[in-house]
Amino acid sequence: MSRYTAGHNVIYFCCSLLSFVPSCNALNDDSCEKPPRSGTETYGRYVDLRDVVFVIQSQRNSYHTQRAERRRKEILAQAQTVNQSSPDVVLLHKLSDYDGNWSILPALPRLASQYCQTSLWIMFLQEETIVNLHNLLQVLSRFSPRKEWFLGRSLHDDEPTIIHHYAFSEDPYSFAYPDFMAGWAISCPLAKRTAERVNYEPPKSDFTIDLQHEIALYIWEEGRGPTLTAVNEFCSELHGSSSAKRCATAVNTYLSACGKPVLKEGVFVAVKTCQKFHRDRVPIVKQTWEKDAASLEYYSDVIDSFIPTVHLGVTNTERGHCEKTFAILRRFASGAVTQAPWLLIVDDDTLISLPRLRRLLSCYDPTEAVSVGERYGYGLSRDGYSYITGGGGMVFSRVAVQNILAGGCSCRSSDAPDDMVLGMCLTTLGLPVTHSPLFHQARPDDYVKELLARQSPISFHKHWNIKPVAVYQRWLSEPDQRPHSLTDTREEL
Template sequence: GHEGAWTILPLMKDFSVAYGRNSSWIFFCEEDTRIQVVKLLETLGRFDGSKEWFLGKALYDEESTIIHHYAFAENPTVFKFPDFAAGWALSIPLVNKLAKKLKSEPLKSDFTIDLKHEIALYIWQKGEGPHLSSVPEFCTDDVNSHKADHCATTFSNFLPLCGEPVKKEDIFVAVKTCQKFHGDRIPVVKQTWEREAALIEYYSDYADISIPTIDLGVPNTDRGHCGKTFAILERFLNHSSPRTPWLVIVDDDTLISIFRLQKLLSCYDPNEPVFLGERYGYGLGTGGYSYITGGGGHDQWTTRKATFLTKSQCPSTSIGISIQ
């Protein structure tokens, strides 16, 4: 498969070849989206499939935001992008147009951070392409809600029940921080979710006994924290209990529900190599890679017996540790 398939745009050429002559629409949704097929067909039937359409449940920024690179800073509400949970659709003429453009102008090597916003920007093409058309039948209400009577799609956002929640004592939480945030961010963690964690340590570029923090010997950097992250992995392997199944690495401004995390982790086998988190991408249109962002938290399976840490170069610090 294509490493960047989850970003959808690299697949447009494949969609065009496979469906460009025998279909009218490509419909995208999440795994927990529920579809009333008859209503969906009725809804799509209101639109002329021979024209370029970009349909979805419209979202917009109430104020400009860093993850959208402060786009439309003067009035961010003017730009609409689709809620993937409600599903969204592209007419085949638009798919074919995108495929043709991607063939002549490959995607730039850039970051994929908020896919739904980035796809809408690419389709819009600075005004040369269509805006998102909001479709009220594309919904994120629960299927049993009275609000869902008119909906072609609904969404179930409940955590799955996979058995007994993982014990707190089976989760080791590593908080990444640095000296400049000891005074404002760490107190928030301590006043909110720290009390829910049975095993927690704070890792910094400065040892502060009042918190306390552990100095990993890795200098803080403004961009990229490869060295610090892998130093945490190495310390976990060398210093934690060999029976601790889960390591969770979070930033000092990440908010966590430990209880929900316990339920979520019960759906995974800690005896398997599991790496969970919010996925970002870099250069996926030109052979780049996916990675997990620290802001969303990493849930990392490890064990003392693992021998997967070897010295190597980190992209943004001089020496780090890579997973092999």
């Protein structure tokens, strides 16, 4: 795996000094203040598009690359309509060969050195984020570019949550973090200082779980850095709605569908279970989402003909389940059980909507090596790897499974964490790990409700301290679905 080094940054910087002609913006010279456009209220210098570099948080998958490229072209076309020079628009996955750039901090040194010599702001967008350039420039003109600014739409936790490592447990609402879908921005002074800090002070946690929160924590620097400044014009409303007219940013769509859903028969479902949970978790699966599967098998440590289960000849482990997962991959790849182009691997305490999954999969090409789910990261500040977290459900195209097995990937132990081992394997093979925010490793209570409300979630995980059937009915069931009796399900077993 290749990745830029600090040495490359030095070379770039030295070379750029030889040819760099300083502009007013780069010098931050008050004598260079430009008058605002007629009717524009400003509180600082006027900002034009040359002062902003747009970074689209793109992914290395053909579907996501096309979406990001569409956003890039829209920004450039809009720049022409406001009669300004074309801004720099960067697709994050193309910034370097390092696949961990999606976690932002590894990418900051290159972004700061390459663009903050001539720009004042770095504006981050997701593939769904639509920008109104005129409104955005008005917003940025309110803030002095000589200061450290962290701008975005504020999100807050109502209660401590595991996905944020129970941060601010006494008052979780006191800490604000940005809604990435609404876009967020940092001034170049903050970008430069944070980029320097990344080199000697990586994030305290090796895990990247919820990037929005973790970026805000790192920038805040335990009170030494800036907190998020809420910008009302950074919006999560749908583009084209009446409420979005005042906005600098809006959302293109909340849905992920690209035509007819994948057929039921196109998804083979593998449920990992064990004897301990045959009478506890398996009945919940049968009562809720099993009926939406055309082809499904339960993999356990014992044969239970009433469920029924399949024993793969693998010893059961308390955690990790790496050998079991690789046995599932081999069984799927053999073609003896199914010829389906897609494999879904879930835990027995995963709640999932298969109809929504099939709608999502219509966006992806099964002839590519696709691995999709909720993406986490491990050690990304030091050449780590990304992985699909298992509890939310791991989806692989048949091509991806074949590549994983052909690549010689294996478990260092039977109880190694299967999702992380697969992530290391995909990274080694140069295959992308694709993120969808519709998959969830935790329970609905662990996420901000306003984010869930604009989704059609695909999955949640864990039965702890919830009523799983009620959670499924509220968040995952289709309108025409009705629950069956749990008592009836137990009798079937």
